[in-house]
Amino acid sequence: MTSGSLNTTGSLGVILPGWTKLFSGKIRDIYRPTSASPHAGSDVYLIVASDRIAAFDKVIPTKIPGKGKILTQLSLWWFDRTKEIISNHVIAADNSAGIEGRGMLVRGLQMAPYEIKVHGYLTDRVLREYIDHGTVGRSPAPMGKYPGDAFDTPILSASFKGPLGQKDTAITWPELRERVGARRANKIEDVAIRLYERGREISAQHGLILADAKFEFGSDADAASSRLIFADEAFTPDSAHYWVKEEFERTRERGEIPRSYDKEIIGKWLAGPKSGWNPASGTQPPPIPQDVVDETLARYVRVYEMLTGQKWCRPA
Numbered sequence: 414m415t416s417g418s419l420n421t422t423g424s425l426g427v428i429l430p431g432w433t434k435l436f437s438g439k440i441r442d443i444y445r446p447t448s449a450s451p452h453a454g455s456d457v458y459l460i461v462a463s464d465r466i467a468a469f470d471k472v473i474p475t476k477i478p479g480k481g482k483i484l485t486q487l488s489l490w491w492f493d494r495t496k497e498i499i500s501n502h503v504i505a506a507d508n509s510a511g512i513e514g515r516g517m518l519v520r521g522l523q524m525a526p527y528e529i530k531v532h533g534y535l536t537d538r539v540l541r542e543y544i545d546h547g548t549v550g551r552s553p554a555p556m557g558k559y560p561g562d563a564f565d566t567p568i569l570s571a572s573f574k575g576p577l578g579q580k581d582t583a584i585t586w587p588e589l590r591e592r593v594g595a596r597r598a599n600k601i602e603d604v605a606i607r608l609y610e611r612g613r614e615i616s617a618q619h620g621l622i623l624a625d626a627k628f629e630f631g632s633d634a635d636a637a638s639s640r641l642i643f644a645d646e647a648f649t650p651d652s653a654h655y656w657v658k659e660e661f662e663r664t665r666e667r668g669e670i671p672r673s674y675d676k677e678i679i680g681k682w683l684a685g686p687k688s689g690w691n692p693a694s695g696t697q698p699p700p701i702p703q704d705v706v707d708e709t710l711a712r713y714v715r716v717y718e719m720l721t722g723q724k725w726c727r728p729a
C-alpha cells in the first residue's frame with residue numbers, strides 16, 4: 414500500500430474511508446481521495462469544517478462547539494443562491510459518519526493566493542485605518558462617513574494569503590491588477606461586487622445587514638481553463654460581517670456602533686485587559702473563557718437561523 418492510499422484521521426479524530434488528509438487550513442481540513450476511492454484520479458476534494466476559530470490570523474486553543482456545522486451549512490445555502498453569478502466549487506454535501514453537517518465534496522481547484530473583500534459599510538474594524546489614512550483595506554474611501562454608514566459604492570480590497578501560520582498582507586487594488594493582469598482584475602471586481610450585492614439583498618430579506626464579505630476564488634487545475642470559480646466558504650460569519658437590522662437601527666439612534674454577528678467578541682476579549690495577551694506579540698493566543706465561547710456561538714446561530722429559517726440544533 415502506498416502512502417497515497419492510506420486513510421488518515423483529521424483533526425476531528427475520525428477516519429474517513431477513501432480519503433486522506435492533504436492539509437489543514439486554520440479552520441478546514443482538506444482531504445484528497447485515496448487510490449482505492451471511487452474518486453481516485455479526479456480533481457475532487459472533501460472539505461471538512463472544524464470548530465476551530467481564528468483571530469488575528471491565529472488559531473485559538475478553544476473550540477466553538479458546532480461552529481463548523483454552521484459554516485458548512487451556511488456556505489452550502491449561499492453557494493446555491495449565488496450560482497447564477499459565478500459557478501462555485503460545490504459538488505455535494507457530504508454527511509459521512511463522524512463529519513455529519515460539516516463535509517462538502519468540492520472540485521479541487523488551483524486556488525488564487527488572494528482574498529477579496531467588499532465593504533458595503535464603514536465598520537468599527539476598519540475605522541482606525543479610515544480615520545488615519547482615509548482608506549479601507551488600503552483602498553481610497555469617501556470622506557465624512559460615520560461607523561455604520563453605507564458607502565455609495567461598495568469598496569473593494571484585497572490581501573495576499575500568507576502560508577499557514579503567517580499573516581495575510583493587505584495589497585492595493587493597483588497591486589492586485591499588476592499581479593493578476595487587468596483583464597483578470599476587472600473580472601474579479603465585477604464578480605465580487607455582484608456577489609456582495611446579491612448577498613446584501615438576500616440578507617436584507619432576512620432582517621440582516623451585510624456590512625462586508627470576503628471571497629476566495631480558484632480555477633480548474635486543468636491549465637487550459639482559467640475560468641474563475643467561487644471557492645472556500647460563502648458569507649459565513651467567519652468571512653462576512655452581519656448586523657441585525659432592527660438592533661442596528663436602535664443602536665444607531667443612541668449614537669453607538671452596533672454589535673456584529675461574527676467573531677468580534679473574541680477579538681475584543683483577546684485585545685482587552687483580561688486576556689493578558691498582546692495581539693502584536695506574535696505569540697500564540699490564550700484560551701477563551703466559556704461565556705465568550707457561548708456568546709460567539711449564539712451570534713453564529715442567530716445568523717444561521719435568520720437566514721435559513723431553520724432552528725439550530727446543538728450537536729449532542
Ligand SMILES: Nc1ncnc2c1ncn2[C@@H]1O[C@H](COP(=O)(O)OP(=O)(O)OP(=O)(O)O)[C@@H](O)[C@H]1O
Binds near residue numbers: 458521
Ligand atoms: N475547492 C478548493 N480547492 C482547493 N483548495 C481549496 C478549495 N476551497 C478552499 N480551499 C483552500 O482550503 C483551505 C481552507 O482552509 P481554511 O478556510 O481553514 O483557510 P485559511 O485560509 O487557513 O483560513 P481563513 O479562511 O480563516 O483565512 C484554504 O487554504 C483554501 O484556499
Ligand SMILES: [Mg+2]
Binds near residue numbers: 438645646
Ligand atoms: Mg478560508
